[in-house]
Every structure is written in structure tokens, then in C-alpha cells.
Amino acid sequence: MTHSFIEVKADSHFPIQNLPYGVFQPKNGGSPRVGVAIGDFVLDLSVIEDAGLLNIPELQGKEVFKQSTLNAFMTTNRKVWSTVRTSLQKLLSSDEPTLRDNSTLRDQAFYQQKDVEMLLPVEIGDYTDFYASKEHAMNVGVMFRGKENALMPNWLNLPVGYHGRASSIVSSGTDVRRPLGQMKTSESDTPVFGPSLRFDFELEMGWFIGPGNDLGKSIPVDEAEDHIFGLVLVNDWSARDIQAWEYQPLGPFLGKNFATSISPWVVPLEALEPFRVDGPKPEVEQLPYLQQSGKGSFDIQLEVHLRGERMDSPQRICQSNFRHLYWSMAQQIAHHTVGGCNLRTGDLLASGTISGSTPESRGSLLELTWGGSEPIQMNNGEQRNWLEDGDELTLTAWCQGDGYRIGFGEVTGCILPALEYSKVQK
Numbered sequence: 001m002t003h004s005f006i007e008v009k010a011d012s013h014f015p016i017q018n019l020p021y022g023v024f025q026p027k028n029g030g031s032p033r034v035g036v037a038i039g040d041f042v043l044d045l046s047v048i049e050d051a052g053l054l055n056i057p058e059l060q061g062k063e064v065f066k067q068s069t070l071n072a073f074m075t076t077n078r079k080v081w082s083t084v085r086t087s088l089q090k091l092l093s094s095d096e097p098t099l100r101d102n103s104t105l106r107d108q109a110f111y112q113q114k115d116v117e118m119l120l121p122v123e124i125g126d127y128t129d130f131y132a133s134k135e136h137a138m139n140v141g142v143m144f145r146g147k148e149n150a151l152m153p154n155w156l157n158l159p160v161g162y163h164g165r166a167s168s169i170v171s172s173g174t175d176v177r178r179p180l181g182q183m184k185t186s187e188s189d190t191p192v193f194g195p196s197l198r199f200d201f202e203l204e205m206g207w208f209i210g211p212g213n214d215l216g217k218s219i220p221v222d223e224a225e226d227h228i229f230g231l232v233l234v235n236d237w238s239a240r241d242i243q244a245w246e247y248q249p250l251g252p253f254l255g256k257n258f259a260t261s262i263s264p265w266v267v268p269l270e271a272l273e274p275f276r277v278d279g280p281k282p283e284v285e286q287l288p289y290l291q292q293s294g295k296g297s298f299d300i301q302l303e304v305h306l307r308g309e310r311m312d313s314p315q316r317i318c319q320s321n322f323r324h325l326y327w328s329m330a331q332q333i334a335h336h337t338v339g340g341c342n343l344r345t346g347d348l349l350a351s352g353t354i355s356g357s358t359p360e361s362r363g364s365l366l367e368l369t370w371g372g373s374e375p376i377q378m379n380n381g382e383q384r385n386w387l388e389d390g391d392e393l394t395l396t397a398w399c400q401g402d403g404y405r406i407g408f409g410e411v412t413g414c415i416l417p418a419l420e421y422s423k424v425q426k
Helices: 045-050 078-092 103-109 134-145 221-227 240-246 269-275 329-337 421-425
Strands: 021-026 033-038 041-044 110-112 116-119 127-130 161-163 169-171 180-183 192-195 203-209 228-235 260-262 301-307 315-321 348-350 392-400 405-416
Touching (some): 041 103, 180 240, 329 348
Parallel strands (some): 127 348, 169 260
Antiparallel strands (some): 041 110, 127 161, 301 392
């Protein structure tokens, strides 16, 4: 196994086998630029680029790592991404002296992660959220329609999705304000206006599109992964009471559009290859455009931790796995584009809530508390039916290898109180 001259602990999310991309800004000043995570450090790729250590013809003169987003690099192709990744792994390996033995260059190129601010890594043009976990769809269906009608007739035949709001996607660490909106309560015949009382998280993964497709052309399912630059964690914050009143007949709107949080490090699809697995077996024969060859999923362990204002430490409330998703990333891309929709560099597609078959693997409070009827017991004696002001949610994920991890870091957000009504109504 390859090792880096940078010390990396066995449980670190960022060994040399990972090298996720992000956009950072030094806290002591300087412009945003692209880096990769290695252990507790960030390697400044703009410095490596200036030093001439990335001799890749397709990138010559483009300065793709002196950018405030990853878009310029993402728009190339899978071959270029792989070449850059291989070059960086060689530079960082313990037996390569070029960077290891050049103290001046090392001082310029490396930052402690604690000394940088991580920014939104991508300029996101469009955001599509899917509903790809059968267990999640079943749980929600049973709650609202009963066991016999839990799955809608279309669900096993196509990846259900909706168009989300790209402008309110924020990076990890951004506070999220409790949304206001209309709700219909059992105590009133007419809707009321106010802060959401059924505020929730959703444990999801997302993937960024590198090169897109032309309008009017589709992406074949077995070519779809060529368009995936990398993956991030996604927390699709949800106001369940606002959503319940508004969603018929066109789907979510204000119940979802106020904020979506993503992790700052984009893990290359290539880094996940050792963890590729089969997804769930299709329960009905899929139409030809959705029939994917080979293994289409990945063994990615997922966790959610909650810390309230009066709690001394976070408490794990959910454990799930990416491999539970019934529909693969490739199938979701193929379906998204089959009618001729053009995906563009920087588009974000997300999985929807990732739930498993056990109670602890349910990826939202809606499921964990079964619609608020079975509160979670917190370690300090409190209960949670729904999220409270001051609660901090942390999602994390990793693939466990033999003596190393391929991790995604964390996506964290703290809930702020809703705005005063009067400020909204004036």
C-alpha cells in the first residue's frame, strides 16, 4: 500500500488513496484557490501548478487551480482527472523526493486544515434531488398511505426526482435559519403562518457533473459515470409541515428551498473504486435505457450526529449505507437525460434520503421518530421529535479499507431561530 511522507493516521478520512478536491482560502489572507486534502493538511494545487509539477498537456496555460471553483477543472474529462490524481499521489508518496525534500516549496504548498476556510467547491448551475432509497420511500408511504399503497406505481420503474434550488446550497458550517411558511394543523380549518415546527434533516449523498451533454441528446447508462467528477455529503434540510401542505400536486417547494448543506471536499469517483458493490436487485424488469451492466453502487458508511445546546457532546442518531440505494447514480443520470435534458458542468444530483432496513438506519427524523410519534431519547435526558433551535447536525461518511479510510469529512449546520413574523409581513 502506498504511503505519503505526510503523516496520516489510520482513521483519517484523507489518506493518499483519497485526495479529495476542495476550494479554500487561507485565514491569514489570500485569494481562493483549489487544494486537495492529505491528512490534517491541504496541498495548494496553485503552488504545485506554478512550480511546473503537473505537466499535463490538456491543462497547460489554463490555470485551473487558481480558481475560486472547481468548474474549470471539472469541465475536462475522466482521463485528465485520473492523470492529475496519479501525478499528485506520486508527488506525495514517501519515496518521491521532489516535494518531500524541498522545504521551501513545502512551506508554500501546505496549509494546516485548521488554518484555512473551506468554501463552496463548485459553482452550481442546477440541482436535482432524487428519491432513490426504497426503504425511505416505503417508510414514508406507510406513514401517509398505509402499507398496501406505500410505493407509488411508478417507483420501481423509474428514479423519481424533482428540480431543487441551487441558489440556497451552502457549504458545511453555514448556519441554517428555521423557515417560515404556511401550514395546515389539525386544530384549524384554514392554513396558519409561522415557523416550521417539524424541522428535519435528510441524510443524502450528491455527485457533481463534470462534462455535460448537449441539449436533445441523452447519456447512456453505461457511459454515465464518465460524467461524474466526484461525490459529497448532502443534508437536504426539510420543513415537513410546510411540505405537507404545499406539495400536491407539483411536489416540494418552500419546504425544501430554504437551504441544502454540502460537505466541502469532493471525493473523486476513482477513489471509491475499491469499494464498488452491487446495489439491490431490481424487483421488476427495468426498461433497456436503465439496465446498467456491472456493479453500480459503493460501500459507503454513513452516520448522523446531533448535538443540542444543552448537550456536552454529539450523539449518533443514525447509521446507514450508500449501498442501500435502489437506483444507482448512473441510472439517475440516464433517466434525467433520456428525454434530451442537458446536464452542465457543476450540476449537482443528490440521492434523496438514504435509509436502510433497520430502525437505526432511517435517514431522517420523519422516519426515526415515525412522524414524530416515537421521540428519540438523548443522552442528557432530552427528547427529539423534530429539530430544535440551537441543534447542530453533523453528517459524515467513509469507506473502510484495510488499514485506511476513504472519507468525505463532515457536513455540519446549526439551526437558528426563525425570523420575527413582523419583519416578514411588512
